[in-house]
Amino acid sequence: MEEDLRAHLAADTALMALVSARIQWAVRDAVSPSVVLHLIDAPPDWTLQGPSGLVQARVQIDAWAESFLGAKAVGDAVAAALPQIGEVVGSTKFLSCVVIDKERGTAGTSPNLLHRTRTDVRVSFRPA
Numbered sequence: 001m002e003e004d005l006r007a008h009l010a011a012d013t014a015l016m017a018l019v020s021a022r023i024q025w026a027v028r029d030a031v032s033p034s035v036v037l038h039l040i041d042a043p044p045d046w047t048l049q050g051p052s053g054l055v056q057a058r059v060q061i062d063a064w065a066e067s068f069l070g071a072k073a074v075g076d077a078v079a080a081a082l083p084q085i086g087e088v089v090g091s092t093k094f095l096s097c098v099v100i101d102k103e104r105g106t107a108g109t110s111p112n113l114l115h116r117t118r119t120d121v122r123v124s125f126r127p128a
Contacts, residue, residue: 001042001055001057001092001123001125002025002037002039003090004089004090004091004092005037005059005083005089005092005094005123006023006024006025006037007089007090008081008082008083008087008089008094009023009035009078009081009082010023012077012080012081014077014080014081015035015074015077015078015080015081018033018070018073018074018077019033019034019035019074022034022035023035023037024036024037025037025038025039026038026039028062028064029064032064032065032066032070032114033063033064033065033066033070033071033074034063034064034065034074035061035062035063035064035074035078036061036062036064037059037060037061037062038059038060038061038062039057039058039059040057040058040059040060040120041057041058042055042056042057042058043055043056053126053127054095054124054125054126055124055125055126056122056123056124057122057123057124057125058100058120058121058122058123059120059121059123060118060119060120060121061075061078061118061119061120061121062116062117062118063075063078063116063117063118063119064114064115064116065114065115066113066114066115067115068115070115071115071116071117072104072117074117075102075104075117075118075119078119079099079102079119082097082099082121083097083123084097085097088128090128091127091128092125092126092127092128093125093126093127093128094123094124094125095124095125095126096122096123096124097121097122097123097124098121098122099119099120099121100120100121100122101118101119101120102117102118102119102120103117103118103119104117
């Protein structure tokens with residue numbers, strides 16, 4: 001799921017216009033703006049007969065930029081670019097990709113600040 005979600009975001013032209021190819025898992029690119037994805041948890045779904053094959057992962061998506069408005073624009077572009085219900089990317093079938101929480105940073109005045117917005121997403125998927 002991780003590489004397929006990253007590939008899906010990297011294929012979005014509006015997001016790429018803002019961050020180029022700077023979308024990474026767990027590490028922030030030294031150049032901003034950029035997007036950092038963090039897998040918080042990914043518990044498999046179980047039924048009485050055993051694993052159902054469905055996974056509901058929680059992913060934190062941080063948008064970084066040199067200005068508050070830049071970070072907000074990247075975060076909004078990420079939310080708009082999330083996979084659609086039923087979309088197959090690589091070896092993953094995305095059943096839903098829902099924003100469950102958002103945090104906006106605050107505008108600072110120092111030229112040395114990097115600004116971040118956080119978007120928490122529930123990604124329901126199964127192998128395609």
